[in-house]
Amino acid sequence: MNPGRPEHPGVGQTASVTAAVPDHIRTRLWRDGRLVAENYPLADVSEYLQDETALVWVDLHDPTHRELTDIAEELAFDPHAVEDVVAHGERTKVTRYSTHTFLTVYATSLADGSEPADTLGSRLRTTRVSVFVVPRGLVTVHRGTGLDVDEVVRRWDDNADLLRHGTAALLHGLLDVVVDGQFETIQGLDDAIEELEDRLFDERAHIRALQRHTYRVRKELVQLRRVVLPMREVVAAVMRHRAERGNSVELDGWYSDLYDHVIRATEWTESLRDMITTVFETNLSLQDARLNTVMKKLTGWAAIIAVPTAVTGWYGQNVPYPGFGQWSGVLSSTAVIAASAGTLYIVFKQRNWL
Numbered sequence: 001m002n003p004g005r006p007e008h009p010g011v012g013q014t015a016s017v018t019a020a021v022p023d024h025i026r027t028r029l030w031r032d033g034r035l036v037a038e039n040y041p042l043a044d045v046s047e048y049l050q051d052e053t054a055l056v057w058v059d060l061h062d063p064t065h066r067e068l069t070d071i072a073e074e075l076a077f078d079p080h081a082v083e084d085v086v087a088h089g090e091r092t093k094v095t096r097y098s099t100h101t102f103l104t105v106y107a108t109s110l111a112d113g114s115e116p117a118d119t120l121g122s123r124l125r126t127t128r129v130s131v132f133v134v135p136r137g138l139v140t141v142h143r144g145t146g147l148d149v150d151e152v153v154r155r156w157d158d159n160a161d162l163l164r165h166g167t168a169a170l171l172h173g174l175l176d177v178v179v180d181g182q183f184e185t186i187q188g189l190d191d192a193i194e195e196l197e198d199r200l201f202d203e204r205a206h207i208r209a210l211q212r213h214t215y216r217v218r219k220e221l222v223q224l225r226r227v228v229l230p231m232r233e234v235v236a237a238v239m240r241h242r243a244e245r246g247n248s249v250e251l252d253g254w255y256s257d258l259y260d261h262v263i264r265a266t267e268w269t270e271s272l273r274d275m276i277t278t279v280f281e282t283n284l285s286l287q288d289a290r291l292n293t294v295m296k297k298l299t300g301w302a303a304i305i306a307v308p309t310a311v312t313g314w315y316g317q318n319v320p321y322p323g324f325g326q327w328s329g330v331l332s333s334t335a336v337i338a339a340s341a342g343t344l345y346i347v348f349k350q351r352n353w354l
Contacts, residue, residue, distance in 0.1 A: 024060070024061040024062055024063070025042065025058070025059065025060055025061070025063070025067070026038070026039065026057075026058070026059040026061075026149065027039055027040050027041075027042070027045070027056070027057065027058050027059075028056070028057040028153075029048055029054060029055070029056055029057075030054070030055040030056075030163050031051075031053050031054055031055070032053060032164060033055075033160050033161055033162075033163040033164040034160070035157075035160075042058065042067070042070060042071055042074070043074075045058055045071070045074060045075065045137070046074045046075060048137075049075070049134060049135075049136050049137050051136075052136070054136055054137075055136055055137065055163060055166060055167065055170070056136060056137035056138070057137065057138050057139075057140075057170055058071065058137070058138070058139045058140070059139075059140045059141075059142075059149055060139070060140070060141045060142075061142060061143070061149070062143050062144075063141060065086075068082065068085065068086070068141065069082075071139065075100075075132070075134060075137075075139070076099055077099075077100060077102075077132055078097040078098075078099070078100070078102070080095075081095065081097065081100075081102040081132065084102065084104060084130065085130045085141050090104050090128065091104070091226075091230060092104055092105055092106060092226075092227050092230035092231060092234060093230065093233075093234065094233070094234045094237045094238065096241065099134070100132050100133055100134045101132075101133040101238075101241065102130070102131070102132055102133075103130070103131040103133065103171075103234060103238075104128060104129070104130055104131075105128075105129050105131070105175065105178050105227075105231065105234060106126045106127065106128055106129065106178070106227040107126070107127040107129055107142070107146045107147040107148075107177075107178050107181050107182075108124065108125065108126050108127075108146070108181055108182050108185040108224060108227060108228075109124075109125045109146055109181060109184070109185060110123045110124060110125070110185055110188040110189070110220075111123040111124075111125055120212060120215060120216055120219075121216070122216065122219055122220050122223060123216075123220060124185070124220045124223050124224055125144075125146055126146065126223070126227060127142055127143065127144045127145070127146025127147050128142065128143065129141070129142045129147055129174075129178065130142070131171070131174065133167055133171060134167070135166075135167070136166065136167065137167060138167050138170040138171060138174070140174065146181075147177075147178075148177060148181070151177050152173055152174050152177045155173045155176060155177060156169075156170065156173045159173070162250070162251065162254070165250060165251055168242055168251050168255075169251060171238065172251065172254050172255060172258060175234075175235065175238075175258060176258055176261075178231075179231065179258060179261050179262055179265060180261075182224075182227075182228050182231070182265050183261065183264075183265055185224060186224070186228070186265060186268050186269060186272065189217060189220060189221055189224065189272055190268070190272060192213075192217050193217060193272060193275050193276055193279065196210070196213060196214055196217065196276075196279050197279060199213075200279060200282060200283060200286065201286075207287070210283065211283065214276070214279055214280055214283060217276055218276045218277075218280065221269070221272055221273060221276055224269060225269050225270075225273065228265050228266060228269050229266055229269065231262045231265070231266070232259075232262050232263060232266055235255070235258055235259050235262050236259065238255070239255050239259065242255070300344075300348040303344055303348070304341045304344045304345055304348075307337060307340040307341045307344065308337040308341060311333050311336050311337050311340070312333065312337075
């Protein structure tokens with residue numbers, strides 16, 4: 001076999017690995033659920049797709065414009081779908097064309113805890129994954145390191161018997177990894193909100209740091225919600241398309257489980273949205289309560305201080321009064337101040353104003 005270009009492997013042959021493609025491009029070929037070749041040139045993809053027994057996967061990681069154009073021309077992808085791959089800010093969606101189906105999903109993760117908790121920068125990392133689904137193949141395009149492609153391949157290998165059912169099995173493995181990653185991200189935000197709840201009633205917590213942390217988690221949750229909620233429509237559309245084409249029912253249970261995970265992720269995200277809103281509003285209410293407490297204490301001490309001010313002011317008048325010019329006047333005024341201030345202190349303390 002030519003190491004630069006693998007021959008067309010037969011069903012009984014083992015998988016062959018070559019260095020014919022760059023490291024950022026991965027290719028695989030299965031026949032009847034068995035891996036028979038990988039890392040073959042992109043030029044062979046269209047030829048393999050013509051084989052009714054073949055199942056093809058091509059992954060482009062940070063492809064150049066030329067590489068993306070070549071594969072699009074070779075497989076006759078719709079120009080609008082190719083434009084969505086390179087455009088910025090595409091939403092999570094699924095679109096059906098005459099020759100293929102195009103999906104846009106987002107793999108998510110949270111950055112490590114090296115960033116200070118009170119910073120406003122979002123820790124959420126999203127990686128757009130563009131998927132072209134053709135009758136006997138799957139082409140994935142992604143940028144960055146957010147998608148764990150090795151995990152996707154491992155799940156395909158662990159369920160190799162499902163690959164006999166074609167691209168639906170490949171697509172399920174890919175979406176399953178994406179949804180599980182979103183679950184882990186939601187769990188991370190859930191833990192962050194629980195930490196906020198613990199700090200919310202901690203009198204030693206720094207109020208400004210707590211506010212900044214709450215704002216950051218709220219922003220991350222809004223960003224995550226934008227990519228998680230549409231996943232329900234994407235998976236539902238894939239399941240409808242499978243039903244229309246009459247694909248094998250053996251995958252129905254797998255897709256039903258995937259759809260259930262998507263629903264749980266959606267509901268969990270919505271519940272976290274309510275929780276962070278509650279934390280935000282509770283924080284404001286606690287600040288108002290603390291302010292009221294401070295105002296009561298200040299008012300109480302002001303009333304106590306007003307008593308000696310009034311007494312000394314009265315005794316400081318330039319008119320005769322009982323004890324004027326005598327030590328008895330000083331003692332009586334001091335007694336009045338101590339008794340009045342002590343009485344007010346006791347009354348305010350009993351009412352929890354001090």
